[in-house]
Amino acid sequence: xxxxxxARNRKPPPEGFEDIEDTLLDFANKMKDAxxxxxxxxxxxxxxxxxFQITHQRSRYIYDLYYTKEAISKQLYDxxxxxxxxxxxxxxxxxxxxxxxxxxxxxxxxxxxxFNSTCICRVxxxxxxxxxxxxxxxxxxRGCASSD
Amino acid sequence: xLKSTHHVVNRPPPPPPQSxxxxxxxxxxxxxxxxxNYYYHAATKKSTYTRPAQxxxxxxxxxxxxxxxxxxxxxxxxxxxxxxxxxxxYPQGAQHTPHHxxxxxxxxxxxxxxxxxxxxxxxxxxxxxxxLVITKLGRRFVHNVESGxxxxxxxxxxxxxxxxxxxxxxxxxxxxxxxxxxxTEAGAAPxxxxxxxxxxxxxxxxxxxxxxxxxxxxxxxxxDEEMATKRLKLDGEEQAFEFNEDDMAxxxxxxxxxxxxxxxxxxxxxxxxxxxxxxxxxxxxxLLFQDLLDDHHVNPYTPWESVIENDAIIDDSxxxxxxxxxxxxxxxxxxxxxxxEALKEAKAKQExxxxxxxxxxxxxxxxxxxxxxxxxxxxYRAEPTMKDGKLLDRDREKLYREHVKRLQQSQSSLKAxxxxxxxxxxxxxxxxxxxxxxxxxxxxxxxxxxxxPEKVRNPIIESHISNLPEAPDQADRSESERxxxxxxxxxxxxRERALTEREQFAREQATRNSKSLMHSRRILEQExxxxxxxxxxxxxxLKSQLEGL
Numbered sequence: 001x002x003x004x005x006x007a008r009n010r011k012p013p014p015e016g017f018e019d020i021e022d023t024l025l026d027f028a029n030k031m032k033d034a035x036x037x038x039x040x041x042x043x044x045x046x047x048x049x050x051x052f053q054i055t056h057q058r059s060r061y062i063y064d065l066y067y068t069k070e071a072i073s074k075q076l077y078d079x080x081x082x083x084x085x086x087x088x089x090x091x092x093x094x095x096x097x098x099x100x101x102x103x104x105x106x107x108x109x110x111x112x113x114x115f116n117s118t119c120i121c122r123v124x125x126x127x128x129x130x131x132x133x134x135x136x137x138x139x140x141x142r143g144c145a146s147s148d
Numbered sequence: 149x150l151k152s153t154h155h156v157v158n159r160p161p162p163p164p165p166q167s168x169x170x171x172x173x174x175x176x177x178x179x180x181x182x183x184x185n186y187y188y189h190a191a192t193k194k195s196t197y198t199r200p201a202q203x204x205x206x207x208x209x210x211x212x213x214x215x216x217x218x219x220x221x222x223x224x225x226x227x228x229x230x231x232x233x234x235x236x237x238y239p240q241g242a243q244h245t246p247h248h249x250x251x252x253x254x255x256x257x258x259x260x261x262x263x264x265x266x267x268x269x270x271x272x273x274x275x276x277x278x279x280l281v282i283t284k285l286g287r288r289f290v291h292n293v294e295s296g297x298x299x300x301x302x303x304x305x306x307x308x309x310x311x312x313x314x315x316x317x318x319x320x321x322x323x324x325x326x327x328x329x330x331x332t333e334a335g336a337a338p339x340x341x342x343x344x345x346x347x348x349x350x351x352x353x354x355x356x357x358x359x360x361x362x363x364x365x366x367x368x369x370x371x372d373e374e375m376a377t378k379r380l381k382l383d384g385e386e387q388a389f390e391f392n393e394d395d396m397a398x399x400x401x402x403x404x405x406x407x408x409x410x411x412x413x414x415x416x417x418x419x420x421x422x423x424x425x426x427x428x429x430x431x432x433x434x435l436l437f438q439d440l441l442d443d444h445h446v447n448p449y450t451p452w453e454s455v456i457e458n459d460a461i462i463d464d465s466x467x468x469x470x471x472x473x474x475x476x477x478x479x480x481x482x483x484x485x486x487x488x489e490a491l492k493e494a495k496a497k498q499e500x501x502x503x504x505x506x507x508x509x510x511x512x513x514x515x516x517x518x519x520x521x522x523x524x525x526x527x528y529r530a531e532p533t534m535k536d537g538k539l540l541d542r543d544r545e546k547l548y549r550e551h552v553k554r555l556q557q558s559q560s561s562l563k564a565x566x567x568x569x570x571x572x573x574x575x576x577x578x579x580x581x582x583x584x585x586x587x588x589x590x591x592x593x594x595x596x597x598x599x600x601p602e603k604v605r606n607p608i609i610e611s612h613i614s615n616l617p618e619a620p621d622q623a624d625r626s627e628s629e630r631x632x633x634x635x636x637x638x639x640x641x642x643r644e645r646a647l648t649e650r651e652q653f654a655r656e657q658a659t660r661n662s663k664s665l666m667h668s669r670r671i672l673e674q675e676x677x678x679x680x681x682x683x684x685x686x687x688x689x690l691k692s693q694l695e696g697l
Contacts, residue, residue, distance in 0.1 A: 012537035019449045019491075026454065061451045068481065071449065071488040 014075040020065065024085060027058045049140030052104050055087055056139075062086040063094060101148070103141035124148060172200045273316075275309035428646050433469040436643050437476065438483045440466040448487035452480055465651060503538040504547070504593045510534075511551050512598040521548050547595065554599040565596045566605060570612045579619040584609065 034050035062085060066077040081088045093099040093108070102108065107119035120134050121141035125148050128134065135142055171177065175187045188195045268282040277294040290306050291298045302310055444461050461467060470476045510533050519527070525544075528534055534544070554562070569591070570578070577588035584606060591597060597605065 010537070022447075023450055023454070057451070057453070064451075064481075065449070069485045069488060071485070 014073060014079050016072050016076045017079075020062075020072065023061065024058070027054060027061070030054050045137050046140065052106075052139035056090070056103055059086040059090050063091050098146050100146045101144045103136070103144040104139045106138040107136060107141065107144070121145075170201070175200045270313065272306065272309045272313050274312075275306055278306050278309075280310060280313065428469065428650055432643050432646060434479050434482075435639075436466045436469045436647055437479050439640060439643065440464050441480065441483055448484035448491070452477055455480065466647060469647065502589050502593050503533070503536050504543075505589065506533040506536070507539060507544060507547065508593065508595070508598050511548060512602070515548065515551050515555070515598075517552055517555050521545050524548060550595055551598065554595065557599070559600070559604070562596075562599045563604075563608065566600060566608060567612070569594055569596050570609065575616065576619065578613065578616065580613060580616050581619055582613055 031051070031054050034054055037050065039047050062072075062077065062080055065071045066074075072080075080086055081091075087105075089105055090102065093102045093105065099108070103121060106112070107121055110116050110118055113119070119136045119138060119141070121136040121139075121144050123134075123143075124145040125143055133142070171187070174189050174191050176190065178186055178188055180186050184197060186195055186197050187200055189200075264283045264285045264287070266281045267284045270280040270282070272278055272280050272290070277292050278290050279293060280288060281291050281298075282288050287300075289298055289300050290302055290310070299306075440461065441455075444458065444464075446455055446458075446461075456462065467476075470479060510528065510531055514528060515524070525534065533539070573588065573591060577590055582588070587597075587609075600608075
């Protein structure tokens with residue numbers, strides 16, 4: 001039986017968490033607002049776009065802090081991933097060439113589409129038609145090819 | 149044909165002095181319903197407005213100078229000694245030309261000539277009784293106040309003084325014109341003064357000679373004019389008319405030149421602006437942007453999106469020193485990286501604020517032998533230190549029990565413990581400059597400190613501290629830090645000065661643009677007005693326009 005972890009005996013987060021705590025709280029509030037937002041006047045698939053967007057932003061924030069700004073320690077980064085502050089699978093994709101700006105995992109799931117292809121947002125802008133503006137169905141992305 | 153009809157209809161009554169001359173035989177004087185006097189010869193049944201005086205020829209030359217003298221408020225007297233001068237006292241008809249010789253209406257009420265008369269009077273320095281007079285039409289002559297003499301052509305000694313005076317005036321004008329170009333340009337209505345200005349501006353290089361030559365030419369003209377004294381009046385009008393037409397063109401020309409000047413300056417401004425932009429190097433721009441971030445106390449841990457949500461940052465002028473969003477994001481990333489590093493260093497340097505310090509302070513205040521640990525915990529559970537995640541509950545309980553146990557000991561043993569503790573501390577942590585409010589953490593976290601009440605322990609600690617020597621090597625470090633701070637401040641001042649200069653240039657350029665726009669618009673309006681005037685037939689129909697040509 002795992003130990004029951006209450007507020008009293010919970011282990012405190014690693015060093016440096018208090019620096020980013022405010023920003024993470026902001027993201028949490030935004031996420032709550034997005035979850036509770038009304039669906040009036042929205043298409044069926046549009047409703048979940050903000051959820052994906054906030055998740056992407058928060059993951060990118062933590063990724064940047066650890067990999068580009070080197071502002072947080074390895075312990076804190078692991079702790080954040082473990083506690084689901086960031087999407088580890090998405091960050092894993094960002095490390096691969098060609099997926100540096102990937103919007104969400106769903107957009108590269110070829111098996112879920114009719115023609116076994118990626119989402120429209122993965123197509124570079126120069127391969128699209130002139131002035132063609134797109135917004136993908138799964139997360140509302142307007143284009144996340146690395147060459148854009 | 150035209151002339152004769154006009155003659156009959158419009159000729160106004162002759163001036164009063166003529167009426168002194170007696171009428172010729174057979175003529176009688178009558179008053180027309182319009183109020184004009186006319187003369188009727190009963191025998192020939194002729195009527196005329198002109199007075200059929202007995203001696204008509206001499207009346208005109210006598211009349212004219214008197215007429216002019218009445219008009220001019222500042223009548224220059226005759227100047228007999230001038231070699232090229234005319235006996236005529238005043239410059240009417242200076243620019244008489246033969247092709248204008250056909251008779252004209254002399255007293256047409258509609259087109260009364262703007263008579264030339266003195267407009268400005270300047271005292272010439274070092275040339276006392278002489279004054280320089282500028283007429284309404286922009287011509288100049290010198291006048292001796294004492295003797296009443298006037299000369300179109302400057303005598304050589306006065307000429308030198310006038311040249312000096314002109315130099316001085318031009319310098320003054322240059323200084324004045326700097327900030328006031330707008331007003332002088334805006335006020336460029338077709339007036340003689342502005343025309344004069346334009347002339348001056350145009351001839352700035354060759355002015356000294358050309359202007360004085362101009363005067364000479366005028367004088368010779370008026371000398372020619374002397375020969376034909378009969379046409380004085382006509383010439384006066386003609387000259388004014390010529391001014392109206394020629395000088396309009398001249399003025400437009402001058403304005404065009406002004407415009408070109410302005411354009412030239414404008415180009416210069418652009419060049420300077422470029423130079424200025426070059427001066428504000430990319431490094432400086434980056435540093436300015438970093439200053440902006442520092443000044444707004446941006447948290448380096450925040451994402452870029454929330455930084456630019458702050459309007460105060462976007463409204464700041466330093467926000468625009470970087471050309472685009474990408475560069476701003478780059479700079480922000482670099483800046484936040486540096487800042488976070490600095491913060492980490494500072495944190496490492498700073499002694500860690502032990503969570504036990506706050507808890508021990510709470511124990512010192514509230515701890516008593518009358519409360520068990522569960523009671524104490526329950527009573528003060530709202531205190532922030534009791535909820536602090538850094539300190540485990542286990543440790544809190546341990547500290548509380550120990551504290552309560554020590555409170556029951558005797559005062560003397562507690563005092564001995566405290567002095568022992570104080571003596572065990574090294575000189576670097578505890579020295580003479582230590583204050584009671586900021587005790588070193590090694591001392592503040594020790595349970596032996598709070599066992600005695602504050603009133604008892606503070607004198608002991610104070611006496612101990614006062615006996616300690618100074619801390620080693622404090623002064624050197626602070627001095628070097630101060631020097632670094634000064635350097636940083638100077639750098640920052642320089643950057644900000646560059647920014648303000650850049651802004652000022654941008655503003656000046658904007659005003660210059662608007663000014664040139666206004667100017668060209670005004671020229672356009674003026675041209676349109678002229679075209680309209682030309683298109684619209686007057687009261688007299690086409691006739692007036694034909695005569696105007």
